[in-house]
Amino acid sequence: MVVLSQPALDHFSLIKTCTGPAPDAASAVSDIEIPEVDLAAAARGGRDDEVRRLVRACEELGFFKVVNHGVGTEMMGRVEAEAERFFKLPQSEKDTAGPPNPLGYGSKRIGPNGDIGWIEYLLLHTSPDVTSLNSLAAFRVAPNGHTFRTAVEEYVKAVKGLACEVLELMAEGLNIEPRDSLSAMLRDNKSDSLFRLNHYPPSPPELQLQLQPFLGGRSQLLGFGEHTDPQIISVLRSNDTAGLQVCLRDGTTWVSVPPDRSSFFINVGDSLQVFTNGRFRSVKHRVFADPTRSRVSMIYFGGPPLSQKIASMEGLMEEGEESLYKEFTWCEYKKSAYKSRLGEYRLGLFEKAVAGR
């Protein structure tokens, strides 16, 4: 008989939690096409069509794909390659860049409130004011620390530019003046934006076998449980391993997102839902790990400065329309988010009580 040591047992009970929700009739997986916005077409003269497509995608799904974006694929590849080298390091070396507080290296535990996933990650702040990007232990232990750091800095600069371009198209579609009202929050030196590198390792067959009774007929472990992103906008790019799913507005139908390493995927975040008084919806999403291939994803979370008031924007309110949300700052929302579990509907605490709703 094999007797497992206490650390091995702790490890096993931790990953047992990554089996995620059992598939049931109430949560169907559908095959709809992910909406696409073509930035080159928008620049060439098809701007109105692309803006209309983008607004519809944000209203109906809160998620879309951006193609022909002009960000170099080599630059994307460099970050991916260096991240892979970091994640291949021995566990003891990676652990010196953790535990996350919330920044740094983390493994299996997501956030401070007991959420677990089949994942390891690096979470960094992007602001030069917050020294983490420059001094983060990860870059010291990484085999190619300097190259890794430079690649991340270049990439973050490029995706921040992309996020701002997309936010300006949104402002145009919603008739918000000035057009940079949203993007200025990301461009602000005090912008509270994050960059995250996620690695979902393949699950070894012996683990798969042991977990069979807990998988409820599914063959995949839950990498990142369902949640919405609290910021304004998230720009996601992954390698060619599938796993990301987004939820339709009905709240129960999930759609698998075919991976595309040369494109970006945009999530509407909770703060953008509030800025648009609920017209754009922050999208619920989750990730299942592939049993045989590793998934590496990189996400830029564009957030406002901590002191920024998060409230419906004047320009887009119809006459007589009331704000659905109480007034709060990003700092207040962020604090509240970090007290919540991953899957909670965090905006609920900030909604105004309206009769009949």
Ligand SMILES: C=C1C[C@]23C[C@@]1(O)CC[C@H]2[C@@]12CC[C@H](O)[C@@](C)(C(=O)O1)[C@H]2[C@@H]3C(=O)O
């Ligand atoms: C469980 C949690 C992890 C998270 C902070 C939270 O308490 C709730 C929001 C989570 C989330 C989701 C989007 C991003 O990945 C993230 C960095 C963020 O800003 O909010 C994570 C937080 C985290 O992993 O620290």
Ligand SMILES: O=C(O)CCC(=O)C(=O)O
């Ligand atoms: O890794 C992914 O594909 C998505 C991860 C995610 O949703 C997050 O980090 O907030």
Ligand SMILES: [Fe+2]
């Ligand atoms: Fe997310």
